[in-house]
Amino acid sequence: MNFSRTRRVDPVVDVTPLIDIIFQLVLFFMVSTTFVSAPGIEVDLPRSSSDTVLRDTDDLNVWVNSDGSVYVNEEPVDYVGLKAALSDAAKSNPSTLVVIKADKDVGHGRVVAVMDAARSRGLTQLAIATEVNADGEAESSP
Numbered sequence: 767m768n769f770s771r772t773r774r775v776d777p778v779v780d781v782t783p784l785i786d787i788i789f790q791l792v793l794f795f796m797v798s799t800t801f802v803s804a805p806g807i808e809v810d811l812p813r814s815s816s817d818t819v820l821r822d823t824d825d826l827n828v829w830v831n832s833d834g835s836v837y838v839n840e841e842p843v844d845y846v847g848l849k850a851a852l853s854d855a856a857k858s859n860p861s862t863l864v865v866i867k868a869d870k871d872v873g874h875g876r877v878v879a880v881m882d883a884a885r886s887r888g889l890t891q892l893a894i895a896t897e898v899n900a901d902g903e904a905e906s907s908p
Contacts, residue, residue, distance in 0.1 A: 825863045826855045826889075828880055832871040836880070849883055856887045867895040 828848070829837040836843055838851040855862045864884045868877045881892055 824859060825865050826851070827865050827867060828884075830866065830868040830872050830876055830880060832869040834872075834876065845879075845883075848880065849887070852884050852887045852889060856889050860888050861891060862889055863891045863893055864889050865893045865895055 827839055829840075831837075836845070836848055838848060843851060852864070855864070864881075866877060866880055868880075877894070884892060
């Protein structure tokens, strides 16, 4: 009888392939992740399908014409009247949606002034109305 012990070879686990795979997964997720920076002014653009547009009766509609005139809920106002209307809307409901309907020839600065007046009164939900073409896409100009 042979009672001598044979020496077992300890199994060695090579972790190098495992580390390589984990490193490649980390690189994949880092490259595929997108980082979005928030714009300076938050604008909630209206969502619409080709035929259906949801409207709320509590919305505050502000029209800005190409000649510079401003209307709040179809009544002409000056800049002081606009501020007063925005303040009244903020007092009654701070989550009122302000829908800005500006002519396409209105300067960017005029629309930003209306948005700034709304935000300074605590109205943070802003939307810019657009017109939908017959093919269902929003009109855009270069």
